[in-house]
Amino acid sequence: MRYVSTRGQAPARDFADVLLAGLAEDGGLFVPESWPHFAPADWRAMRSLSYPDLAARIMQPFVGEAIAFADLSRICRDAYAGFGHPAVAPLVQLDAHLFTQELFHGPTLAFKDMALQVLGRLFDHVLTRRDARVTIVGATSGDTGSAAIEACAGRDRVDILILHPHERTSAVQRRQMTTVHAANVANVAIEGTFDDCQDLVKAMFADAPFRQAMRLSAVNSINWARIAAQIPYYVAAALALGAPDRDVAFSVPTGNFGNVLAAWAARRMGLPVSRLIVGSNRNDILTRFLNDNDMSMRPVEPSLSPSMDIQVSSNFERLLFELLDRDADRTRTTMQDFRTTGRMLVAEPVWRRARGVFHGFRLDDPGTEAEMRHLHDACGYLADPHTAIGVAAARAHPCHGGVPIVTMATAHPAKFPDAVERATGIHPPLPPRLADLFEREERFTVLPNALDAVEAAVRSLAGRNRSA
Template identity: 70%
Template sequence: MRYVSTRGEAAPRGFEDVLLAGLAEDGGLFMPESWPALTPEEWRSLRGLPYPELAARLIHRFVGDALTLDELRTLTGEAYAGFRHPAVVPLVQIGTNEFAMELFHGPTLAFKDMALQLLGRLFDHVLAKRGERITIVGATSGDTGSAAIEACRDRAAVDIVILHPEGRTSEVQRRQMTTVLSPNVANIAIQGSFDDCQDLVKAMFVDAPFRGEMRLAAVNSINWARIAAQIPYYAYAALNLGAPDREVAVSVPTGNFGNVLAAWAAKQMGLPIAKFVIGANRNDILARFLAANDMTARPVEPSLSPSMDIQVSSNFERLLFELLGRDPAATAAQMTAFRATGRMPVPDAAWREATKLFTGFTLDDAGTLAEIAHLYREVGYLADPHTAVATAGARALLFDARMPVIIAATAHPAKFPDAVERATGIRPPLPPALADLYAREERFTVLPNALADVEAQVRAHARRNTAEA
């Protein structure tokens, strides 16, 4: 398996190098040269497998000769052993044909654990084999940071620095990051939005001397390994609901477009996903694009669903690359125009192709609270604000009662207790392992939205740990 950049100027490479590189040197994102397709018989053979085994078999399709299937089985077994539910990804029926796919039973109560618990082990495996050390930098709108820190804390060959927008995550989200006091972990609160944090991370990767000096690696969904590790849970849910002999739909609350892109990737592999609902809050650039080909960035507005408070969805570039016939020059031109003007002039034919599969749905804060209340009142289900956007979108836009709808339940309600309590009168408690979270010591640095300041902080963190190693 080889990977190419969406912008065409970076050399093709194998899985190990893509894992460690994250972002391509030309600013593009890595994509498989071709999609590994499974026959209906092969899909059927995966039914009933334990989640770690299913994950190993599907992810191995993207690994090439970097790991054997047995090596990958060991890593997936370790990654999901500590999840609080024995199914790892349980399905909960919340409507006639609506199923919440609960992705929040990992250590940090969010779907990012599904990929990052494996990614941390993949880094360890490859770095040990190569005898190398890396510095991971990542941006988070709330959940990626804590999941990445939990996956990488105390690892011998990894330093990790996570940027989050100051004051724009929930308190639980922030504390899950900033109370991890492991020496290889550093947190930076950026005075700005998540898009600012993400731009800073991308700028560090594009700064070739700094990238080389720090041996930068990525944990955001710009890293293809993140996407590959998210594909299995859509397969697991769909197979449990009758695939490949029955079509399914998915509804996903969407921020950086990586989660729903993983579902789309599963479709490229032959999984019969007929429709994709992209849920958005007031930061609705993707919904506007699908409704009217309006890909225009607006200022980010804080909401009750902060992990979706994004206007520049990095993984959309991967879909755009496919919509443009895998033309890297055209993709690069579109992305350059977007960064320069804040508007992406997607060709009409490409936009129409996207609307055949994807539908956008927008829900404001009042609607989100109403949906949380509705779910609890009607079926006794406590949903976090992000999941509520997806459940409302599924009910509003998917009318085929015979087709099961897989709703990505992306976060435990206890991560957003204020919103859940406002909607239902119930304040969901944290699981026992996190019961003392509010009493733990925090450690983070506040910095302006300035690349030089951030690079200096990353350099100081990595150099200190390298000296101590």
């Protein structure tokens, strides 16, 4: 399997090179040169697999010959061994045709663990074979940072620096990052929004001498390996509900578009996914695009669901590339114009292609609290704000003919205890392994939204560890 850039001006690479590169040199995102496809008989044969074995089977075509299948299987089994539920990603039924898939049973209580526990081990495997070292830089709106740090802390061949927007994450989210004291970990709070953090990461990758000197890599969903490792849980849910002999739909609370893109990728591989519902909060650029072809940036507003407080959804570029029939020149100019003008112009036929699969939904904070309260009152289910938006989006776009809708439960309610308690009267406790989180010492640096200051922090981290 080879990978090409959505902007067409970077050389094709194999999976291992894409894993280490993260962002393409031309500013684009790597995508498979061709999409693997499974026939109905292939899907049926996967029904009996455990989650780790299913994950390895789904990822194998994307990995190709870069990593032996026996090694990939071992990596997946190791990655999910410590999850807090034997099913890894269990389904919970909420209504006749409405389910959640709980993706928060990993070490940091969020769906990012599903991919990043695999990613950390993939880095270890490839870097050990190459006798190399990388510096990972990442931006987080709340959950990616802690999951990435958990996956990479203490690893011999990786330094990791995570940017988060200062005072714009929940206290639990922040502390899960800033109380990890491994020598190869650094946390920086940026005086700005998540989009500012994400722009700083992209600017570091665009600074070619800095990128080469620091051997930069990425764990955000701009890294294709993240997307590949998220596809399996959509497959697991669909198979459990009767696929390939029954259609299924997914409702995904969405910020950076990576999670729902993984669902689209499963569909592209032949899984019978009839509908993808995108749930947004007040930062509703994706919903405005899907409903009205209005992809225009507005200021980011803080909300009860901070992981979705985003206006520039990086992974949308991968979908745009496909909607434009893989025309890299049009993709590049469209994305450049979007960043220059703040508005993306998408021709109506292209927009309608997106509308054929995707549906948008927006929910404000009062509506989110009302949905959290309803879920608890109706079926005793405690949902975090992001999951509640996903469930409300599913209710707003019901399927006909008994097609089940699965909402991705992206975070444990204890990650947002104040919002959950305000909505339901219940203060969800942290699991025992995190019970002392608020007693641990925090370590992070507050920096301005300035590239030179952040690059200096990266140099300091990498230089300290490379000289040790």
